[in-house]
Amino acid sequence: MAQRAPIAKSDDVAVRFKAVTKRFNKIVALHEVSLAVKRGEFMTLLGPSGCGKTTLLNLAAGFFSPDGGEILIDGERVNDVPTYKREIGMMFQNYALFPHMTVAGNVAYGLRVRHVPKNESDRRVGEALALVKLTGLEDRKPRQLSGGQQQRVALARALVINPTVLLLDEPFSALDKNLRTSMQVELREIQRKLGVTTIFVTHDQSEALSLSDRLAVMLEGRVRQLGTPEEIYRRPCDRFVASFVGDANVLRGRLDRIDGAHVVAIGALLGVATSAPVDLYVRPEHLKVTEASEPCARRGTIVAQVYQGGHVDLFVECMDSSRERLLVRSAGHEAMTRWPVGAQVGISIGTDEGVAFAVV
Amino acid sequence: MPRSAYQRLLGFCGKLAVLLILGFLVLPAAVVTIAAFNDKAILSFPPQAWSLRWFARAIAYQDFRDGFRNGLIVTVWSSTIALVVGAMFAFVLDRYRFRLKTAIEGILLSPLVIPHFTVGLGFLILAAQIGWTRTYAVVIVCHVVLVLPFVLRSVYVSLRNLDQSYELAAASLGAPPLRVLLTITLPLLLPGLVSGWLFAAILSFNEFTASLFVTAQRTQTLPVAMYNYVREFADPSMAALSVMYIVGTAGLIAFANAFLGLGKVLNIEQSR
Numbered sequence: 001m002a003q004r005a006p007i008a009k010s011d012d013v014a015v016r017f018k019a020v021t022k023r024f025n026k027i028v029a030l031h032e033v034s035l036a037v038k039r040g041e042f043m044t045l046l047g048p049s050g051c052g053k054t055t056l057l058n059l060a061a062g063f064f065s066p067d068g069g070e071i072l073i074d075g076e077r078v079n080d081v082p083t084y085k086r087e088i089g090m091m092f093q094n095y096a097l098f099p100h101m102t103v104a105g106n107v108a109y110g111l112r113v114r115h116v117p118k119n120e121s122d123r124r125v126g127e128a129l130a131l132v133k134l135t136g137l138e139d140r141k142p143r144q145l146s147g148g149q150q151q152r153v154a155l156a157r158a159l160v161i162n163p164t165v166l167l168l169d170e171p172f173s174a175l176d177k178n179l180r181t182s183m184q185v186e187l188r189e190i191q192r193k194l195g196v197t198t199i200f201v202t203h204d205q206s207e208a209l210s211l212s213d214r215l216a217v218m219l220e221g222r223v224r225q226l227g228t229p230e231e232i233y234r235r236p237c238d239r240f241v242a243s244f245v246g247d248a249n250v251l252r253g254r255l256d257r258i259d260g261a262h263v264v265a266i267g268a269l270l271g272v273a274t275s276a277p278v279d280l281y282v283r284p285e286h287l288k289v290t291e292a293s294e295p296c297a298r299r300g301t302i303v304a305q306v307y308q309g310g311h312v313d314l315f316v317e318c319m320d321s322s323r324e325r326l327l328v329r330s331a332g333h334e335a336m337t338r339w340p341v342g343a344q345v346g347i348s349i350g351t352d353e354g355v356a357f358a359v360v
Numbered sequence: 361m362p363r364s365a366y367q368r369l370l371g372f373c374g375k376l377a378v379l380l381i382l383g384f385l386v387l388p389a390a391v392v393t394i395a396a397f398n399d400k401a402i403l404s405f406p407p408q409a410w411s412l413r414w415f416a417r418a419i420a421y422q423d424f425r426d427g428f429r430n431g432l433i434v435t436v437w438s439s440t441i442a443l444v445v446g447a448m449f450a451f452v453l454d455r456y457r458f459r460l461k462t463a464i465e466g467i468l469l470s471p472l473v474i475p476h477f478t479v480g481l482g483f484l485i486l487a488a489q490i491g492w493t494r495t496y497a498v499v500i501v502c503h504v505v506l507v508l509p510f511v512l513r514s515v516y517v518s519l520r521n522l523d524q525s526y527e528l529a530a531a532s533l534g535a536p537p538l539r540v541l542l543t544i545t546l547p548l549l550l551p552g553l554v555s556g557w558l559f560a561a562i563l564s565f566n567e568f569t570a571s572l573f574v575t576a577q578r579t580q581t582l583p584v585a586m587y588n589y590v591r592e593f594a595d596p597s598m599a600a601l602s603v604m605y606i607v608g609t610a611g612l613i614a615f616a617n618a619f620l621g622l623g624k625v626l627n628i629e630q631s632r
Contacts, residue, residue, distance in 0.1 A: 061532055083531040090532040096525035100547045109543075110533035161533060 014039040014074060014197035015060055015165050021068035022055050029055045031221045032069060037165070040195040042188070046208040047218035048244070053201045056218075057167050060199060062086050074164055084113075089158030089196075090167040094174065095150045097142035103129070103153050104138035110161035128156040131190060148179045155187065159194065166191070168200040172207065184211055205245045209233060217241045233283075239357050242281040249287060249326045251280040251297070251349070252359070277359040284329035286353040289314060289345045296346030298326065302339050312336055316347060389606060396599035403594055414600040424601065427585030431565050433496060434581055438503035439511070439560035443553060445504070446511035454519040468512050479505055480573030487574065494576040502574045506567060507560035514559060518552025558616055562609055 015037040022030040030052045037043045045053035059066055060073070062083035071078050078086055089110075097106050107128055111121040129135050132152035142150055151171060158166060171187075172180045188211055191198050202208055208215050209229040216223045217232060217240075225237045236242035243250075254277055290296050299319045306313040312335040314328040326347060330339075339345060363371075391405060396414060398407035418424055453465055479502060487498040526548060530540045546553075568583035575584050582601075590598055 061528070063528055063531075082536075083528070084534050084536050086532075087534070088532055090529065092525045092529060094523070094525060096523065096529040098526060098530075098544060098548075109530065109535070113534045113539060157529075157533065167532075 012039050013037065013072075014041070015199065016072040016075075017056065017059070017069065018072070019069040020056070020059060020066045020071060022052075022059060022064075023067050029221055030059075030066075033218075033221070033223055034069075035216055035223060035226065037197060037199060039197055042191055042198045042200065042211060042213045044200045044202060044208040044212035044215035045218060046202060046205060046215050046245070048203055050220075051218040052221040053203075053218050054169060057169055057199060057201045060165065061088055061090055061167055087161070087164045088167055089161060089163030089165070091151075091154045091158050091169065091171045093170045095142075095154040095171075097150055097153055097157075099142055101141075102138065103134065103140050103142070103145070106142065106153055107157045107160050109157065114161065124160055125156075128160040131159070132156045132186075147175055148183060151175065151183060155190070159190070159196065163196065166196045166198045168198065170202055171200075172202075172204075180207075187211075209245065217245060219244075234353070236281070236355055239279070239281070242355055242357075247284050247327055247329075248281045249284060250324075251282060251326075252324075253278055253280055253356075278356045279359055280349075280354045280356045282349055282354040284313065284327040285311075285331075286349065287326060287328040288348045289316070289328050289330065289335065289339050290348050292344040292346045294346050294348075296348045298347040300326065300345060300347060302341050302343045302345060305336060305339070305341060307333070307336060314339055316345060318347075389602075392599045392602045393606075395596055396603045398596045398599075401595045403596055403599065414596040415604070417595075418597040418600040418604070421589075421597065423580075423585045423589065424582065424597075427580055427582035430496070430499075430575075430579055431581040431583075434499050434503055434579075435561050435564040437496075437500045438564045439507060439557050441500070442504045442508045442511045442560050443515075443557045446508050446556065447515045447549075447553065449508075450512050450515035450519055453516060468509055476506060476567070476569035477573065480570030483570070484573045493574075494578055496579050499571065499574050499579055499581070502570050503564045503567060506570060507563045510559045510563060511556040514556030515549065515552050518549050522548055554616060558612065562612070566605075 013036045017033055017035045019032040019034055020030055021028070021032050033052070033056060035043075035056075045056055047053045058064060059071055062078065062081060065079055073086060073088075098109065101109070104125055107125045108121055111124060116124070125138075126135070129138065132155050134149060134152050134156065137145070137149065142153065145153065154171070168187075172183060175183060184207065200208075200211065209232070212229055214226065214228055215232060216226045218224065219240050225232055225241045227235075232241065233246050236245060242248050289302075292299055298316075300316040301319065302314055303317045303325070304315040306315075310331070312330045312333060314330060314335055316326045316328055318324050318326065328347065394407065395403055395405055397410050397412070398404065399409035399411035399413070400407065449468060453461065453468075483498055483502040483505075484493070487493045487495075492498045522545070526544050527540050530544045531537075535543065565581075566583060567581070568587065571581050571584050572587065575581060580588070586598060586601060
């Protein structure tokens, strides 16, 4: 994956969560979460359902207030500032377009509330609709639009007020796959063009990897790892992140020596005696299928092939007692004919690309 | 697939049963409607000769005219008050958590526990205490109590079906709470409010049992006037009035349907 150029022009922070805690009755949804979103940054909160990512977003929106800690927008403490004074733009999972207003009425709502004069309002609504390529649909009602169009209206409505921060709550989950991909590209383009700080909530790891400047992987009310998509993918800090983001094979082995190659791996392995058992997490594209006769890390049998267009996923069942299944991703389509189901093969590991965790 | 004779018989019986039930439901209205056009001065069935004179008499009869006017006054006031009070109650019940919530919900939503004559008698006693027996106020208050649960339920159901993200979206766009209420919540609740008002109005206009206790000669509503009439006369003008009742109610519902859609008014359709 190519390194992204850092896009935040300065280091200043648009949204800051300081040790934010939130409880619902007795359930703790967030445990002292701290997170700083830089100006102009596209920050993704990624995690399984119930991890607290939506709670964090709703706290930024001000739909409820935290039980502990502070939230700052533009350096100003907003714990007690109601939603309508926060200058945020929010896109909801179901878009929440006002059904009794036209497209133009929906987009103009935030401007009317701010008493923007009619001619300026009209101009800005026109610009916002042009930005999301909906010019000409001003007089439609939301229910007359397709899902993708509704989403564009929701985006235009959130952006037209020039919000300090744009909050997106799983906006793509209702779209079918093709439309989703094109909307993602478009959203990212618009976000870059306007340079608007964005917090994006999703449980879809591939969406998170492809869109974000940085992402925070969350579990059980805590941020487990914060980093660029590349850092998260290549250097996950724990087993959860390694298996939640991207596919991973887990290989049980013994620690031979630590030679200082991988900071994270060593961090996780500090204090582990050599020859102690460790689990090595390896991405499927870093495993290689070889002839069974060649030297290799594991030997096994191909049990399934899944053709994915650009690559082939091979499932290999190991011959040793563990019977573990490995996923090997092979670019191109040669693997389809070269390694048929039932073939005896060897698996070799690109040793640079793996992260080991001590077995506890 | 060819159906056996047994299946066809079963299908026929099913349709017949549905027709019979439907027929039974409209039977009284049909009989009364036919009787209303009877030329004779008795409520006989079927009529020998036809006439519209009982309609003319019903319209011209002073007690009925007064009753109609009183009924309108009481209905409009009571269902409007019930709408406002009921909507506020529904809001509080839907949006806030507090002690005894379920108990209050139970009381407000169960109108069938207290019989109408008990409500009427209760208000008669209270009105006598403060010398209000001849006023519209007591009739209106009594009707408010009777129709409130229906309004409350209608608004409550609409509120429940209202997706809260509309209000959150409006707030995120900078609208203060009152503005959200006026520009988002109320317009989206309109079908529920209209249906609640309509139910209340129809119930109030037709209410008889409690009204019999709380109305006086000066304030008697149409059903009470009809009861007093039928104690002295037995001519088809009652039937003629019934026909006008049915036509009026149907017209009201058709009117609401034309503007809001029947599905929405009756809360059949899930709000979008």
